[in-house]
Amino acid sequence: MxxxxxxxxxxxxxxxxxxxxxxxxxxxxxxxxxxxxxxxxxxxxxxxxxxxxxxxxxxxxxxxxxxxxxxxxxxxxxxxxxxxxxxxxxxxxxxxxxxxxxxxxxxxxxxxAVWLLLAPVGVLLAVVDLRVQRLPDPLTLPLAPVALALLGLAALLPEHAGHWLTALYGALALGAGYFALFLVNPSGMGFGDVKLAVGMGAVLGWYGWSVVLLGAFAGFLLGAVYGGALVVVRRAGRRTAIPFGPFLLSGALAGLLIGACAA
Structure with a gap:
């Protein structure tokens, strides 16, 4: 160190x-x-x-x-x-x-190396979603396959601290969870968020299921706090749509940082 x-x-x-x-x-x-x-x-x-x-x-x-x-x-x-x-x-x-x-x-x-390569992509996704409430397919669709491929290479190297299979299962689980939310409330959850969740599940899953749950919870908590603050200051109503991508990304970042420190 x-x-x-x-x-x-x-x-x-x-x-x-x-x-x-x-x-x-x-x-x-x-x-x-x-x-x-x-x-x-x-x-x-x-x-x-x-x-x-x-x-x-x-x-x-x-x-x-x-x-x-x-x-x-x-x-x-x-x-x-x-x-x-x-x-x-x-x-x-x-x-x-x-x-x-x-x-x-x-x-x-x-x-x-994987986190450093994906970080600029996350920043770009957050910026675009904040601006126009859109998560571009050219960024979200390849995110999970690229993350899994890079993590697969990392798993072949000594001193890695994660598990590739859990990353794969995390991608499937978080993507399925967001897809279910999309089916229940399409007006409150965009399909771009579902596609982004698959990539974030892969990243979080590398450090285990507890990190997947932590990152998912942190994303919803941050989104709820932001939406509640907008309602309090009367800049939005209860049904006002907000870009959720930045909070999904922020929650994944929080989970990743905690998971990396604990690994």
């Missing part, structure tokens, strides 16, 4: 670099349900690729030209409809913090 500060520093650097590349993906994915992924930057230029800033190089050139022009004006109607452009420093800071926390809890065990 003497080298842990170096591991945490490396995790912070990784998280900051990965988080700084998320704004373009967040901008492209943050569209209402039923619409195709955004293929134009906020200024209308073709947006290529999924990693990097939300604004392209042409945007920066036009912004400089407009700033230098005394006749430049802003179309208020266009500005109001401008696509989502998340803050790269904020995403970098959040991802770096999560990676540092995961490293401190997990130590140098091989599953740490």
């Amino acid at each position: 003497n080298g842990m500060p170096l591991w945490i520093a490396a995790a912070v650097l990784w998280g900051a670099a990965a988080g700084a590349l998320l704004p373009r993906a967040a901008c492209r994915f943050a569209v209402p349900a039923g619409e195709g992924w955004r293929d134009r930057c906020p200024e209308g230029h073709a947006l290529r690729g999924w990693l990097g800033p939300a604004r392209c190089g042409e945007c920066a050139d036009e912004a400089r030209a407009a700033a230098e022009s005394s006749d430049a004006c802003v179309d208020k109607g266009t500005a109001a409809a401008e696509p989502y452009t998340p803050s790269a420093p904020l995403l970098a800071a959040v991802t770096a913090f999560l990676c540092a926390a995961l490293t401190a809890a997990t130590g140098t065990r091989p599953e740490l």
Whole structure:
């Protein structure tokens, strides 16, 4: 454990670099349900690729030209409809913090690499769901298979502290539980949450059934506290839909941190 500060520093650097590349993906994915992924930057230029800033190089050139022009004006109607452009420093800071926390809890065990690879995906999912209440299929559908494949590799390495079969069963169990909730109350539970729950069940299941239950409970508790707070301050009613993905992810993070520390 003497080298842990170096591991945490490396995790912070990784998280900051990965988080700084998320704004373009967040901008492209943050569209209402039923619409195709955004293929134009906020200024209308073709947006290529999924990693990097939300604004392209042409945007920066036009912004400089407009700033230098005394006749430049802003179309208020266009500005109001401008696509989502998340803050790269904020995403970098959040991802770096999560990676540092995961490293401190997990130590140098091989599953740490899995958590560090999945952390930026979790941040991206939370950001998009908070913005448009949508969990993109290109992120949620491969999440469980990728997590299980990576954990399978980690299980082959010495000093790992989890169980691959429990991760598989955890994915099936948590996914089935959320699917049941979706069938009971489709208006209160989106199917995107069901797909995300399968991946989170795999992650939590690595450290055992108690961690699966803890992570699931923490997610519902955080969601209930948030929804109750909105009702108290009269910013929402009892039937107001809220994005549940961030709370599912936060609960999974809490369970994962506790499970990693206890392993």
